[in-house]
Amino acid sequence: MKSLDPRINRLDVPEERNTDFRKDPMDQLETYEVFIQPKVDKPFQHEGIVHATDQDMAFVFAKEQYSRRGTCSGIMIIKTADVFTTAFSDAGVSIYQKIKPASDPEDQKVNYEVFHLMKRGKQHTHVGIVRATSTEDAVFQAKMILDQGKPVFNVWVAKSDNIYISEVAYRDIWDTLPEKTFREAIDYRGAEKIKKFKDEQGSQK
Amino acid sequence: MNTEAIIDLLYKIADDQLIIGHRNSEWTGLGPILEEDIAFSSMAQDKIGQSLVLYRMLNDLGESDPDTIAFMRNADQFHCCQFVELPIGEFDFSIIRQFLFDTSEIIRFEMLSSSAYEPLALASKKFKGEIKYHIMHANIFMKQLGNATEESVKRLQDALETAMPYALGIFETSEYEDAMMDEGIFAGEATLRNKWTERIEEVISNTALKLPDIGNIEPKTGGRYGKHTAHLQPLLDEMAEVLRIDPGADW
Amino acid sequence: MYGGGNLFEPMSKDALKEEDPVKLSEFEARIERGEKIEPADWMPQMYRRQLIRMIEQHAHSEIIGALPEGTWITRAPGFKRKLALMAKVQDEVGHAQLLYSAAETLGKSREAMINDLINGKSKYSNVFNYPAFTWADCCFISWLVDAGAIVNQMANAKGSYGPYCRALARITIEEAFHLKYGHHCVIHLATGTPTQRKMMQEAINRWWKPMLQFFGPPDRISAHTEVLMKWKVKMLSNDGCRQQWLDMYVPKIWELGLTLPDDKLRQNPDTGKWEYTEPDWDEFKKVINGDGPCNKERLAVRRTAEERGRWVREALRKPKSEYVVPLA
Numbered sequence A: 001m002k003s004l005d006p007r008i009n010r011l012d013v014p015e016e017r018n019t020d021f022r023k024d025p026m027d028q029l030e031t032y033e034v035f036i037q038p039k040v041d042k043p044f045q046h047e048g049i050v051h052a053t054d055q056d057m058a059f060v061f062a063k064e065q066y067s068r069r070g071t072c073s074g075i076m077i078i079k080t081a082d083v084f085t086t087a088f089s090d091a092g093v094s095i096y097q098k099i100k101p102a103s104d105p106e107d108q109k110v111n112y113e114v115f116h117l118m119k120r121g122k123q124h125t126h127v128g129i130v131r132a133t134s135t136e137d138a139v140f141q142a143k144m145i146l147d148q149g150k151p152v153f154n155v156w157v158a159k160s161d162n163i164y165i166s167e168v169a170y171r172d173i174w175d176t177l178p179e180k181t182f183r184e185a186i187d188y189r190g191a192e193k194i195k196k197f198k199d200e201q202g203s204q205k
Numbered sequence B: 001m002n003t004e005a006i007i008d009l010l011y012k013i014a015d016d017q018l019i020i021g022h023r024n025s026e027w028t029g030l031g032p033i034l035e036e037d038i039a040f041s042s043m044a045q046d047k048i049g050q051s052l053v054l055y056r057m058l059n060d061l062g063e064s065d066p067d068t069i070a071f072m073r074n075a076d077q078f079h080c081c082q083f084v085e086l087p088i089g090e091f092d093f094s095i096i097r098q099f100l101f102d103t104s105e106i107i108r109f110e111m112l113s114s115s116a117y118e119p120l121a122l123a124s125k126k127f128k129g130e131i132k133y134h135i136m137h138a139n140i141f142m143k144q145l146g147n148a149t150e151e152s153v154k155r156l157q158d159a160l161e162t163a164m165p166y167a168l169g170i171f172e173t174s175e176y177e178d179a180m181m182d183e184g185i186f187a188g189e190a191t192l193r194n195k196w197t198e199r200i201e202e203v204i205s206n207t208a209l210k211l212p213d214i215g216n217i218e219p220k221t222g223g224r225y226g227k228h229t230a231h232l233q234p235l236l237d238e239m240a241e242v243l244r245i246d247p248g249a250d251w
Numbered sequence C: 001m002y003g004g005g006n007l008f009e010p011m012s013k014d015a016l017k018e019e020d021p022v023k024l025s026e027f028e029a030r031i032e033r034g035e036k037i038e039p040a041d042w043m044p045q046m047y048r049r050q051l052i053r054m055i056e057q058h059a060h061s062e063i064i065g066a067l068p069e070g071t072w073i074t075r076a077p078g079f080k081r082k083l084a085l086m087a088k089v090q091d092e093v094g095h096a097q098l099l100y101s102a103a104e105t106l107g108k109s110r111e112a113m114i115n116d117l118i119n120g121k122s123k124y125s126n127v128f129n130y131p132a133f134t135w136a137d138c139c140f141i142s143w144l145v146d147a148g149a150i151v152n153q154m155a156n157a158k159g160s161y162g163p164y165c166r167a168l169a170r171i172t173i174e175e176a177f178h179l180k181y182g183h184h185c186v187i188h189l190a191t192g193t194p195t196q197r198k199m200m201q202e203a204i205n206r207w208w209k210p211m212l213q214f215f216g217p218p219d220r221i222s223a224h225t226e227v228l229m230k231w232k233v234k235m236l237s238n239d240g241c242r243q244q245w246l247d248m249y250v251p252k253i254w255e256l257g258l259t260l261p262d263d264k265l266r267q268n269p270d271t272g273k274w275e276y277t278e279p280d281w282d283e284f285k286k287v288i289n290g291d292g293p294c295n296k297e298r299l300a301v302r303r304t305a306e307e308r309g310r311w312v313r314e315a316l317r318k319p320k321s322e323y324v325v326p327l328a
């Protein structure tokens, strides 16, 4: 197939194909939830997902999809399947109002990371860690310890053992972000050129 | 300080960075999975950004402005190694090239971080974070694809063998090796090659791949002296196609 | 990037009959209050289907939209343009990634969406079925097609579905860069040498009609979408988007001394509305149904890219992996 794009010409794209295109199941791999910490003293905030094969690769992908502008000091990755989510509440009612104790005090406690959604349509933010015997218990512990009174519309919890946080030693991978001004609107000012052009047009008349 | 040696050194690194960045940018929108498409594009941008920093340094040493030297020279005036000018091929070749080339590059910049030529030492330190990420990316893909399916292992092995003679061409020595070592500008290609061999051996040993017998491979050299494969001139013509419509214009 | 002219599924009067009336009224009340709908919420089937359709079309438009500008990625003139165009096209791929993810939260897998794109079952913005002949075409797209997309995306960002709004919030920030970059390119060509000016004018002449069509057929001949407006799925009418774009950009094109190839184009001083020669909507339909200058190439290229990447994804796929719908 002949294209205007020289890259496409090098690809040898067949002119005709007679079969339907079909992807295999899981062709696009599993999904991982991505949380970005914009500055060291800021909490991790949910930014979206990446499709990847494991947490290491999810991190490599997340870094350029979710932190190629602005500032970043760390990324947290959790496989979607490892996040437990409560139901959603609305109209100013906190989901914590529906949360009942769920613990069997005999069971062993482990750490869970807790995330709150403070407004529908906004992003989940990391609010702390609780020790709990199960995901349900983790939500209840979060209600006891991390609920600040303001309505929380949805809660996520995930075992701390299942999360990946980028190493502090790797923070320098974001060091040159402020220099990537070619990705920013501010780098493209045209007003002066327009003014000069208009002035010239005016003086010609 | 030996300015001629510095200029020669800067040209070869800058040209490497520009050409590999240009090649890798060809993947944009055509990558194997959306996320990788994005990552690969960023790394290509990093490389081109780095070449720009180095061309500016050359400009400070009296060479033409970056757009002119990058876009207006012919192939025989380029000092990149032949490795970077080869077409992107399939993803196996591109990832093997990233692994082999970027490993040499991270070591080169580590070495140059203590260069007696201050501007280059500073730039090398600045690039460190970016290249660290590139290496992380390359190594993760080597580990994954180099241990996965029969097809992926075979593809990587084949690519590794095709790439190796060209990869060894990275370390083609310049006529200023001794002068640069004496003045502490750069510790030389031989040292770089030794360190590189150690590092790639280590990564490859964690895969199902076999490292070709490097000692018995004839490196593809000439690039550092302007002798290139048939791929470079068309690449440069393509890169400058628009600019050449009206070279004096402000685009 | 993406324009108006979403193709929604035709909706019969009975579409909501099957839905639980109590849940439906709670759902509508939530939207009425201005609260977003989140993936785990109850929602009418029709809301889910139309949203998937719309967000999926938007995602496809981003990934296909990377191709016309990608045509010039290896030829951008000079470092500044080279870096910018790489970053710009990369953003478009990123937008596809974000939007596919938003659509996934509604229950359609990325595999299924890509299948439907390549097999021609789902649509993408018609404007990308036109070729980018010269560098100036590429600049036109970056500035003015993106400007059109922004009009639509800013409106949709106020819609009701949480994940789509979050994706659009990220996207519109990046679009600000695209718009400024594109404008910067066009300013340079329009105020540059005679050769540059000519290139730019010719590109404008080529793109004017597809650009007007970008926003979709006029409201009077479009499918009725009252319910979708009430549910805040569709936020602005096609004509509304088109008028906004004309209002903002025609003066900016004119101020660069460029002309638009339509003698009827003018802003009616009484109504404030722009008048123009109606583009050929039969041709629009023909192109959207597959018979445009680049439809075949666009899909064939996507397919080739997918097929060439298949062994990579196969190698990355773990035997025990299981798909879980993303959370937000």
Ligand SMILES: [Fe+2]
Binding pocket: C001, C092, C146, C149, C175, C178
């Ligand atoms: Fe855009």
Ligand SMILES: [Fe+2]
Binding pocket: C001, C002, C062, C091, C092, C095, C171
């Ligand atoms: Fe976009």
